[in-house]
Amino acid sequence: MTSDIPAVDAPESRTADKPTQKPIRAAERPKDAATLILVDRSGSTPKVLLGKRHASHKFMPGKFVFPGGRVDPADRLMPVARPLDPAAQDRLMKRIARPSPAKAHALALAAIRETFEESGLLLGTPATETPAVPKGPWEAFAQAKILPDLQRLYFIGRAITPPGRTRRFDARFFSLDASAIAHRIEGITGPEAELVELVWMSLPDAKQLDLPAVTSVMLDELELRLAGDFRHDLPVPFYRMPFGRFIREML
Numbered sequence: 001m002t003s004d005i006p007a008v009d010a011p012e013s014r015t016a017d018k019p020t021q022k023p024i025r026a027a028e029r030p031k032d033a034a035t036l037i038l039v040d041r042s043g044s045t046p047k048v049l050l051g052k053r054h055a056s057h058k059f060m061p062g063k064f065v066f067p068g069g070r071v072d073p074a075d076r077l078m079p080v081a082r083p084l085d086p087a088a089q090d091r092l093m094k095r096i097a098r099p100s101p102a103k104a105h106a107l108a109l110a111a112i113r114e115t116f117e118e119s120g121l122l123l124g125t126p127a128t129e130t131p132a133v134p135k136g137p138w139e140a141f142a143q144a145k146i147l148p149d150l151q152r153l154y155f156i157g158r159a160i161t162p163p164g165r166t167r168r169f170d171a172r173f174f175s176l177d178a179s180a181i182a183h184r185i186e187g188i189t190g191p192e193a194e195l196v197e198l199v200w201m202s203l204p205d206a207k208q209l210d211l212p213a214v215t216s217v218m219l220d221e222l223e224l225r226l227a228g229d230f231r232h233d234l235p236v237p238f239y240r241m242p243f244g245r246f247i248r249e250m251l
Contacts, residue, residue: 030160030168034111035068040178045202051195064209069114074134075106081125082151085232094251111174112148113137118195120188123180124148144183157221159214159239173218
């Protein structure tokens with residue numbers, strides 16, 4: 001399931017000190033999600049991996065998105081080759097109700113699992129033995145003897161879908177170099193799949209596609225990092241719209 005959500009729409013007109021927004025019902029609360037931006041820097045121009053959503057989907061039909069989706073309970077149980085960088089883990093635990101290393105771990109792994117489910121790409125490093133993994137999609141990693149390497153993941157952005165939407169996500173955006181692709185299972189994408197095609201595109205070309213607003217924003221954030229330095233200790237932008245006010249703060 002793709003978590004790429006339009007979280008940065010233009011602010012609504014509201015009075016800052018007298019919000020008129022109704023309390024959010026439990027069903028409208030954003031669900032934790034994670035998205036992965038794979039970057040191929042092997043050539044002269046960096047390229048990113050995007051997938052086109054099926055035209056019949058009610059949620060963002062025909063849009064080009066990064067792979068991603070909701071966090072699954074099994075993500076907390078998946079072993080890894082190397083854990084998250086401490087600085088990335090610290091930023092993942094900011095501005096959440098019950099921060100924990102286990103939740104940060106699950107968010108990072110959700111991005112890797114969802115990328116596999118939507119693209120067939122197994123991201124990680126070879127394991128010396130067949131790892132014990134949770135049942136479900138992670139079993140493909142065990143069969144290929146691959147363990148995710150969270151040390152190579154960069155946390156580059158966070159965005160919450162504005163209130164009032166039928167689907168709301170608290171999405172964390174990660175970046176990973178394409179050299180982390182350890183194996184590929186064919187036949188995952190196609191005419192009847194969630195993503196009907198996958199494309200590697202330069203950032204300028206990608207920005208010309210039919211993209212959700214938040215995808216365009218995260219491409220800009222990625223471009224800033226590619227032009228400068230990829231470091232785990234860099235501030236991470238957090239986009240949200242409480243009471244109709246657009247906020248971009250740094251974690």
